[in-house]
Amino acid sequence: MRAVIVAVGVAFLVSLFCTPIAIKVFTRLKAGQPIRAEGPAMHQGKKGTPTMGGVVFILATVIAYVAGHLALTTLPDLQIAQVEPTITALVLLGLMVFSGAVGFIDDFLKVRKRNSAGLNKRGKLLGQILVGAVFGVIALYFPSTMTDATGAVTNTETVGSTTLSFIRDIDALEVSKIGAVIIFIFVVMGATNGVNLTDGLDGLATGASVMVLAAYALIAFWQYRHWCADPSYTQSYCYSVRDPLEIALIAGAAAGACVGFLWWNTSPARIFMGDTGALGLGGLIAGMAMSTRTILLLPIIGGLFVIITMSVVIQIISFRTTGKRVFRMSPLQHHFELAGWSEVNIVVRFWIIAGIGVAIALGLFYSEFLANMT
Secondary structure (H helix, E strand, C coil): CHHHHHHHHHHHHHHHHHHHHHHHHHHHCCCECCCCCCCCHHHHHHCCCECCCHHHHHHHHHHHHHHHHHHHCCCCCCCCCCCCCCHHHHHHHHHHHHHHHHHHHHHHHHHHHCCCCCCCHHHHHHHHHHHHHHHHHHHHHCCCCEECCCCCEEECCCCCCCEEECCCEEEEEECCHHHHHHHHHHHHHHHHHHHHHHCCCCCHHHHHHHHHHHHHHHHHHHHHHCECCCCCCCCCCCECCCCHHHHHHHHHHHHHHHHHHHHHHCCCCCCCCHHHHHHHHHHHHHHHHHHCCCHHHHHHHCHHHHHHHHHHHHHHHHHHHHCCCCCCCCCHHHHHHHCCCCHHHHHHHHHHHHHHHHHHHHHHHHHHHHHHHC
8 A cells, every 4th residue: 555655646746846847848839729719719718728738647657656666665575566567557557658649649730730630530540549459469468477485376367358347357248359459449449538528628637537547546456455366365255357556556646646737737727638648548547447357337437438428429410410419519518618607617517427427336346345245
């Protein structure tokens, strides 16, 4: 637990104190966020606010991960945590960094062209598919080789699984490794686009992501405390995952980094995360669902992202089939802006919705544990 706390603290401080530096640098580089002309009129006042702030909390998460591992070296009594970096960390941080890189290209093109077009849809889609495929393969083809004091192998789990999962793997829903990679690509696409669509108001996506990542930190740490690979754990009911402490450490670090960034991103925002941050967070959240074996729980944990994404889908289908719009504007947060709600009211109320989704998901996760322990 000490390593997780260290990672959270370091990520928060790095993000909190480095974000003002990023604001000055991006402002000097004239990396201002272009605003869509067809968007809500009140957004025109945000024109010129520096973007690509996601670079800060992605970097803070990586630095905090290193700090967390340094903390692990001070715990000689820790028997089941690998002090060395693992494939799990490579997959999770790789998803965050490279998904963020796709978003960075999009942000860079927007700034360079001085419009909100950025990377075309095909290019962004190909980038998401490539990132999901590469790290999906790594997650499924490199098993753990943890051994106990006698040299016997105690854990051969991969980061991902060839079975669909809800609270844990569902054996009846097994697919091939190729099928599992394809499913994961869709999870990456869904999560990255969900966070990206939510990132429309000051602090909205950042605050919601903090809740989701904090939930995954709790889930992963609970799995670590009830881990099948732990020789000291005597209960018959345990979690067959790989490197749960690593997962908790990275999830906690990312949540802490987002809190530090939120200090500057809340209304009125002095910097935006941009697609760099939105896609980076989405990629990491997708990796969290895969590594904790909670793929089908993700739509509940990230309920706000699902609702906002579905508002866009409903709007498109309705307009193309009937010529009428269901909402004044999509994504959903802009509908309420045009209905007269203040930006702060929308953000806080949507945070409440995000919190409800997280609470329900954690309740389901813990109730499943209780049901099997009785």
